[in-house]
Amino acid sequence: MTELIWEGKYDKDGQKVPPLRVSLPFQTVETINESVQERQRALDLFASGRDSEWRDRLIWGDKKYVLPSLLDEFAGKVNLIYIDPPFNVGADFSFTTTIPAPEDEEDLPGLGDPAGLAFTKEPSIIEQKAYRDTWGRGLDSYLQWFYETAVLLRELLAEDGGIYVHLDYHIGHYAKAVMDEVFGQENFKNEVVWKRSLPHNDPKKYGSTHDVIFFYTRGATYIFNQQFIGLSEEYKESHYNQVDENGRWYQLTSLSASGSGPVRKFGDKTLQPPKGTHWRYSQEKIDALLEQGRIVFTSGGSPRYIRYMDEMRGPALQSIWTDVYPVNSQAEERLDYATQKPEALLERIIKASSNEGDLVLDCFCGSGTTAAVAEKLNRRWITCDLGRFAIHTTRKRLLSIPNVRPFVVQNLGKYERQVWQAAEFAEDSDPKGFRRQKTPLNPSGLGALHRAYTEFILKLYGARPVTGHQWLQGLKAGRMVHVGAVDAPVTVGDVTHIVTEFKKAMGSGVDAPTRNGVDVLGWDFAFELNEVARQQAARANLNLKFIRIPREVLDKQAVAQGDIHFFELAALSVDVQVGANLRVRPDTGQTHRSAPTEGRTVTLTLTDFVIPPDDVPEEVQKAVKHWAQWIDYWAVDWDNVAPLRGDTFHNEWQAYRTRKERDLTKTAAHTYEESGEYNIVIKVIDILGNDTTKTVKVEVK
Numbered sequence: 001m002t003e004l005i006w007e008g009k010y011d012k013d014g015q016k017v018p019p020l021r022v023s024l025p026f027q028t029v030e031t032i033n034e035s036v037q038e039r040q041r042a043l044d045l046f047a048s049g050r051d052s053e054w055r056d057r058l059i060w061g062d063k064k065y066v067l068p069s070l071l072d073e074f075a076g077k078v079n080l081i082y083i084d085p086p087f088n089v090g091a092d093f094s095f096t097t098t099i100p101a102p103e104d105e106e107d108l109p110g111l112g113d114p115a116g117l118a119f120t121k122e123p124s125i126i127e128q129k130a131y132r133d134t135w136g137r138g139l140d141s142y143l144q145w146f147y148e149t150a151v152l153l154r155e156l157l158a159e160d161g162g163i164y165v166h167l168d169y170h171i172g173h174y175a176k177a178v179m180d181e182v183f184g185q186e187n188f189k190n191e192v193v194w195k196r197s198l199p200h201n202d203p204k205k206y207g208s209t210h211d212v213i214f215f216y217t218r219g220a221t222y223i224f225n226q227q228f229i230g231l232s233e234e235y236k237e238s239h240y241n242q243v244d245e246n247g248r249w250y251q252l253t254s255l256s257a258s259g260s261g262p263v264r265k266f267g268d269k270t271l272q273p274p275k276g277t278h279w280r281y282s283q284e285k286i287d288a289l290l291e292q293g294r295i296v297f298t299s300g301g302s303p304r305y306i307r308y309m310d311e312m313r314g315p316a317l318q319s320i321w322t323d324v325y326p327v328n329s330q331a332e333e334r335l336d337y338a339t340q341k342p343e344a345l346l347e348r349i350i351k352a353s354s355n356e357g358d359l360v361l362d363c364f365c366g367s368g369t370t371a372a373v374a375e376k377l378n379r380r381w382i383t384c385d386l387g388r389f390a391i392h393t394t395r396k397r398l399l400s401i402p403n404v405r406p407f408v409v410q411n412l413g414k415y416e417r418q419v420w421q422a423a424e425f426a427e428d429s430d431p432k433g434f435r436r437q438k439t440p441l442n443p444s445g446l447g448a449l450h451r452a453y454t455e456f457i458l459k460l461y462g463a464r465p466v467t468g469h470q471w472l473q474g475l476k477a478g479r480m481v482h483v484g485a486v487d488a489p490v491t492v493g494d495v496t497h498i499v500t501e502f503k504k505a506m507g508s509g510v511d512a513p514t515r516n517g518v519d520v521l522g523w524d525f526a527f528e529l530n531e532v533a534r535q536q537a538a539r540a541n542l543n544l545k546f547i548r549i550p551r552e553v554l555d556k557q558a559v560a561q562g563d564i565h566f567f568e569l570a571a572l573s574v575d576v577q578v579g580a581n582l583r584v585r586p587d588t589g590q591t592h593r594s595a596p597t598e599g600r601t602v603t604l605t606l607t608d609f610v611i612p613p614d615d616v617p618e619e620v621q622k623a624v625k626h627w628a629q630w631i632d633y634w635a636v637d638w639d640n641v642a643p644l645r646g647d648t649f650h651n652e653w654q655a656y657r658t659r660k661e662r663d664l665t666k667t668a669a670h671t672y673e674e675s676g677e678y679n680i681v682i683k684v685i686d687i688l689g690n691d692t693t694k695t696v697k698v699e700v701k
Contacts, residue, residue, distance in 0.1 A: 004177040007140040009147070019148035024069045024415035026059065030683075032399070032651040034406040039650060056407040058371065058398070059384035060391045063363045065412050065419075066384045067152040074382075078156045079223065079358035081163040082349055082370050084341060085146065139174065146175055149363070150182040156361065157218045162189075162353040165214045166341070172212045183216040190215040194345065195322045215353075227352050228313035229323060240309040252296065252304035255279055255286075266290065266303050317348070324348065334659065339366050346373040354379055368394025375401055389689035396633060396656050417486035417523060420554045425452035454483045457521060460553060460564050471501045476519065480505070484522030484549070491526045495533040499540045517543030523551075525569065570692040572684050573608035578698050600675065600700040604636060604682065606666040611686055630686045631664060632657055637681040638670045640695070649683055649693065672700050 011017055031039075041053070059066055157163060163183070167175055180188060192213040200207045240249040261278020263270055264286055273279050281289070289295045294306045324344045327334050333343055346369050354360060356378045362370035365385035371394055374381035385391055391409065398404050425448075454473050458465055463474035463481045471494070474481035482498050484490045502518055518537075525546060537544035546569045553564055579599025609627045624630060633656035637649050655665045672678065677699045684692045 002177075003181065004143070004174065006143040008144045017144065017148075019068065019151050020064050021068045021071075022065060022419055023072055024065060024412045024419070026057075026069065026410040027413040027415075028408045028410050028648050029413075030409040030649045030651055031055070032395070032407050032409065033404055034650065034652075038406060054380060056371070056375070056380055056405060057382045057384075058365070058368075058391060058394055058407060058409045059382065060386075060388060060409065060411045061384060061416065062386050063149065063384060065416055067149070067156070067363060069412060070382070071152070071155060074359070074361075075155050076158055077359060078361045078382075079158050079161045080350065080354040080360045080379075081153055081157060081161070082166070082346065082360070082362050083149075083153070083164070084166040084339065084362075084364050084366065085149070086364075139171075142171065143174060143178060147178050147182065150178055153361075153363075154182055154218065159219050160217075160222045162215060162217045162222055162224070164192075164349050164353070165216070166211060167214070168211045169208060172214075176214060179214055179216055183218070187217045187219065188214070189217060190319050193320045194324065195320075196326050213349075223353055223355065223358075225352050225355070227317040227348055228315065229317050230314040231309065231312055232314075236309060244306075249309040250306050251309075252298075253307045255281065255295070255303050255305050266295065266297075269301075271303065317352075321345075321348075341366075341369045343369055343373050346370050347377065350374055350377055350379060365390050365394055368397045372397050372401060375404060387689075392633070392685055392689040396658070399654060399656070400658065413524065414487040417554070421449060421453050421486045425449050425456070450485070453486065457483045457549060457553070460559065461519075461521060461547075461566055463519075469501055469505065471497045472505065472518065478516040479545075480518045482518060482520045484520070484524075486523060489524035489526045490520055490522035490546070492533050492536070495520070495536060495544070498544075499537055499542055502542055503540060517545065519545050519547050521547045521549050521566070523549050570684075570686065570690070571608075571610040572606070572682065572692050572694045574682055574694055574696065575605040575607050576680070576696050576698060577603040577605075578700055600673075601669055601671040602638070602678075602680065602698055602700065603667060603669040604680070606631070606634065606684075609684060609686075609692075611690075628664065628666065631684055632687045633685040634664075635683045636668050636670070637683075638672075638678065640679040640681045649681055651683075675701050 009016060038053075153163060165175060165179060176188075176191075192215060194211045194213060195209055196211050197209045199209060202208055236249070240251050242251065243249050256273045256277035257280040258276065259278050260276075261273055263272050264279045264281075264283055265271075266286065267290055271279075279286070286295070289305065295303050296306060297303055324342055327340050327342050331342075334340070350360060350370075350373055357380065359380045359382070360370060360374040361381070362383045365371070365383040367390065368383065371381045371383045375398060383394065385394070395409065398407065455465055458474040458481060461474070461476065461481065463476035465473060466475050466480075471482055472480045473483050480502060482494075484494070498518055498520065525548075533544065533546075547566050548569060550564060550566060553559060579601060606628070609630055611630045633654065635649075635651045635654035638652050640650065653668050653670065655668070657664050677697060680696050680698060682694045682696070684694075686692070
């Protein structure tokens with residue numbers, strides 16, 4: 001067997017380096033477009049411990065963790081895989097986004113002006129890490145990365161499944177050799193050539209106008225539905241030049257074919273076929289066609305078949321596709337996403353190699369074309385991407401589909417961080433060491449693993465460790481620092497402990513500079529934290545800041561280069577009106593009523609949104625004249641059932657900008673069927689794809 005060898009394919013013992021196989025549980029962070037009845041059914045199933053109904057999955061995470069984590073549930077169950085992996089050495093995770101034009105400051109009617117400031121958002125450090133993992137050692141690292149991906153995808157593919165790998169001339173011939181090794185040369189079915197652009201001049205070489213798509217199957221028996229390309233306009237005009245009384249275009253064609261054959265009866269006529277030919281249809285078929293009025297006779301008495309243009313599928317699809325055009329600047333489906341593929345391309349692939357109800361997987365989500373087309377064609381789908389902006393783009397795209405089925409947004413969250421913590425800070429630097437440690441680590445500082453992790457985060461944050469406290473672990477610029485655990489969000493309960501310990505520290509004569517307040521560092525934050533915790537801290541006269549621990553700390557090279565930046569959470573202000581005159585003040589969260597009311601309608605109005613500068617270019621920050629320009633999307637969970645669903649956000653209403661609709665409504669209303677107290681969670685996603693949540697409690701009478 002011919003084999004492609006690259007540096008890193010084999011270890012020192014001569015064994016192939018296998019892909020990472022850490023199976024982690026998925027965390028559902030958002031459920032979208034689920035009806036009240038579907039939601040209640042899901043709650044009932046959850047409460048009874050039964051399996052929930054199928055939900056399509058949009059997963060944010062690194063595929064090296066996502067793919068092995070899918071194996072437990074989906075090994076051998078995916079009917080079709082389409083991947084469009086990075087194949088250009090110059091590719092990266094940057095994307096272009098637009099700051100909408102500022103509002104009219106007099107009446108603030110909305111952001112109706114489609115003009116805005118476009119800028120390129122550079123990739124995050126974690127996205128740069130993924131790029132380095134792929135191309136860091138050039139072709140060798142890419143091939144190892146691609147090989148490991150192909151191995152896992154083969155295990156996910158059903159016995160009758162197919163996989164399409166979309167590449168270009170940079171890497172296609174190398175990837176073909178890897179696919180032959182993993183799937184077997186005998187399972188290679190086609191190299192499809194897709195003409196993706198118009199002719200153009202490339203200096204000193206032929207113009208590059210096509211991509212290649214390799215089609216492989218898992219075995220000899222596989223799903224394949226023959227596709228047809230339809231008739232060209234030229235062919236229609238030249239061959240279908242007659243029209244019947246119903247306006248259907250047709251042509252008259254011969255009923256004979258070469259080769260000898262018997263006579264046939266055409267009504268009361270018995271006819272010999274022309275010399276050297278035979279009638280192409282049986283007597284039964286001819287009788288049926290006569291009954292249908294599909295056979296007519298020429299003036300010379302020869303029978304002719306009426307072939308309608310609208311019944312013709314055209315020639316069978318071949319391996320060179322020149323009739324699928326790229327997404328141009330005027331296309332309705334255009335999302336300004338650099339690697340966006342046309343829906344027609346995915347429609348052809350999905351129709352050919354899957355049936356309704358089948359499961360389609362794409363682990364390079366991009367702008368979400370595969371998921372969108374699979375949804376429209378009534379296929380189930382799973383798609384994932386490392387880029388937060390890709391997940392947000394796909395979410396909006398799916399929501400624009402009429403009657404889109406419920407789907408969930410998931411990640412690996414704390415579980416991925418647990419693996420990292422164990423690998424980095426366990427004494428044996430082995431994730432298995434963490435698995436042997438069954439006692440959950442908590443912010444009390446117990447456990448060498450947690451202590452080492454806490455000191456690491458404090459060092460990155462520029463704080464020095466302090467001792468003698470359980471919830472206050474560091475000191476920076478006169479402020480105490482709390483480091484949240486890797487496997488749990490910072491909760492109101494945590495803040496209660498922090499506030500209590502801070503007050504004790506003040507009474508015990510702690511240094512005066514610590515009176516400046518506390519920085520609370522965390523990976524995740526409970527939905528209700530901004531409201532309740534800040535009120536709690538204010539009552540204790542404590543200045544509290546919530547700081548997100550960036551995912552980039554998982555990257556050794558980013559840490560070594562000093563590319564770690566901590567940013568305070570964005571702050572969202574919402575005015576809440578219940579009935580006619582019950583309000584929740586956005587500044588204090590307190591409810592006040594000017595008069596009794598029986599109304600059960602709650603109205604939310606966004607009133608302010610403060611986003612940390614992060615890595616937004618200075619000229620972009622200057623272009624923002626109104627807080628609403630930062631917001632691209634917002635959604636509401638009108639009844640977050642915390643005891644059963646934890647911190648899962650259930651999307652029941654949303655508003656977002658599109659290329660056609662630049663306006664963004666800032667008000668949402670909901671009428672409750674029953675009186676009671678409800679938790680309302682508001683989620684805002686900014687133009688960079690970052691999300692901010694806020695929780696308010698209301699009581700309706």
